[in-house]
Amino acid sequence: MKPTPRILLPLVLALCSHAYGQASADPFGVLRKPIPDKLVILTFDDSVASHATVVAPILKQFGFGGSFFICDFDSFNTRKDWYMTWDQMRTMSNDGFDMGNHTLGHAGGASIGPFLGMEYEFAANNLPKPTTLGWPVFMNNPATTPDLVAHHYTFGRGGVGRAYVPTADDPFNIPCSFFNGTYDSFVSEAQRAINGRIMVLSTLGCLTRDSGQDARTTCGAGILARRLSIPMF
Numbered sequence: 001m002k003p004t005p006r007i008l009l010p011l012v013l014a015l016c017s018h019a020y021g022q023a024s025a026d027p028f029g030v031l032r033k034p035i036p037d038k039l040v041i042l043t044f045d046d047s048v049a050s051h052a053t054v055v056a057p058i059l060k061q062f063g064f065g066g067s068f069f070i071c072d073f074d075s076f077n078t079r080k081d082w083y084m085t086w087d088q089m090r091t092m093s094n095d096g097f098d099m100g101n102h103t104l105g106h107a108g109g110a111s112i113g114p115f116l117g118m119e120y121e122f123a124a125n126n127l128p129k130p131t132t133l134g135w136p137v138f139m140n141n142p143a144t145t146p147d148l149v150a151h152h153y154t155f156g157r158g159g160v161g162r163a164y165v166p167t168a169d170d171p172f173n174i175p176c177s178f179f180n181g182t183y184d185s186f187v188s189e190a191q192r193a194i195n196g197r198i199m200v201l202s203t204l205g206c207l208t209r210d211s212g213q214d215a216r217t218t219c220g221a222g223i224l225a226r227r228l229s230i231p232m233f
Contacts, residue, residue: 026167035166038193041200042066043157043176045102045134046073049081052088056097068092069102069134069157071118086125093127100132101153108136112147119151132156134202140173148172163197176200 042059044051047070059066068089076083093099103109104117115133122130131154135141138159148156153172160175169175177189179201186201193199 030167035196035198037195038190039198040190040193041164041198043069043134043200043202045069045071045202045204046106047071047076047084047089047102049084049088052084052092056092056095059097060095065097067098067100067132067134067157069100069132070122070130071102071106071136072104072121073102073106086127089127090125098132099127099130100134100157101130102134103136106136108139109133109141109144112144112151115144115148115153116151135159135173138176138202140170142170142173145170145172157200157202163192164200165197167196174200176202179203 042064044055044066045068047068051068055066070084070089073083089099099122101115101118101122103114104121105114107114107117109115119129122128129152131152133148133153133156135156135158138157140156140158145156155174156172157176158173160173161177162175164174164176177199179186179189189199189201
């Protein structure tokens with residue numbers, strides 16, 4: 001696969017609208033243009049420091065983008081050796097990465113409140129208003145969707161563990177697959193991005209508390225970016 005322009009959730013806006021449709025046939029005109037094969041979207045959760053120090057530089061090196069879903073998780077406000085600073089997030093945003101909403105306190109999506117709380121933190125720290133979101137623990141709450149639309153959100157990443165089909169899937173519950181950092185799992189997941197299907201891959205920011213490092217995300221990001229640069233199909 002040749003490197004492509006930056007890949008992030010808002011890119012899908014160029015490919016589909018927000019209507020609900022049927023798989024494949026697209027009777028309601030969801031698609032604005034054909035979805036190319038090999039379209040892979042990279043997402044990273046929980047604001048860990050290596051997203052800025054390791055992940056973003058690797059993605060930039062290979063010409064890829066990503067969606068980073070931000071929350072003030074765990075020791076976010078006290079352990080800046082573990083979690084990103086707002087300065088780092090502003091730099092990533094300026095570099096073209098999508099900084100999305102993962103709720104204040106990783107609190108879940110039972111109401112609009114935790115999303116608005118995180119929006120306030122974005123505004124207070126001069127980060128652009130988020131328009132994409134990652135549901136905490138991948139659990140979508142349809143009852144919150146009308147409020148999210150009213151607050152100008154466009155896409156929400158959920159769970160499910162399969163490819164995203166824009167003509168059939170709810171844009172506020174975009175399926176994703178969890179990437180465990182191995183070459184074989186990446187190839188297996190990426191090869192599903194064919195015939196109008198988009199593969200959304202998620203890597204969590206899981207810290208090893210003894211070192212303050214995020215080994216899984218660090219490893220995963222390198223494999224994600226490097227493997228997108230070579231043929232797999």
